[in-house]
Amino acid sequence: ADVVFGPGEGAPRMVLIERGLRPSLSLARAVTLSDLVVIGQNYTTGAGRDGELLGQTLLHHRAPTLIARGEPDSLAGPAAIAWDGSAQAGRAVRSALPLLAMASGIHILQCVNSLDRLTTDPDIDRLNAYLKAHGVGVGVPVMLEGPDEGAVLAAAAASRGAGLFVAGAYGHSRLREVVFGGATRSFLNDAEGPSLLLAN
Secondary structure (H helix, E strand, O other): OOOEEOOOOOOOEEOOOOOOOOHHHHHHHHHOOOOOEEEEHHHOOOOOHHHHHHHHHHHHOOOOEEEEOOOHHHHHOEEEEEOOOOHHHHHHHHHHHHHHHHOOEEEEEEEHHHOOOOOOOOOHHHHHHHHHHOOOOOOEEEEEOOOOHHHHHHHHHHHOOOOEEEEEOOOOOHHHHHHHOOHHHHHHHOOOOOEEEEEO
């Protein structure tokens, strides 16, 4: 992927944090000046420390996080954006710009029955103008409906062959999502799905 490893000159650069007794402490030290945290799928759904590492990364450090799934070459294929106009979705898109620029095409997914038009601006034209201004191109709108927003969006991304799925995370309170579930949980549980870039 042409990423330079270790200390020295040049960018982009990668720092590898090895699994240790206190991975959260290692993460806290490294994330301060990191543009993106990459976590393997096995660190997202496990119990105890593994499962909490993702929550800490997104909620405490508010670091954009890529859940790596499949082959890296899949990131050059189609990408999907779950767009609801929320601050979380906006941060995810901004963080994903370099990856979206590599994609062969972009699908902008909206679950229309769950959009909150009172507090957000889910206008796809506005998102496309932003993407175009950053040299990414424009996305194809895909309107969806269904009672389980997360499952509907994840299935739509998979059916379009997306290698990257960009979404805001934990738009509702984390307690509510833990108790009742939520779109973020659906995205994370889709272990066979595309690589997932989340931001809170």
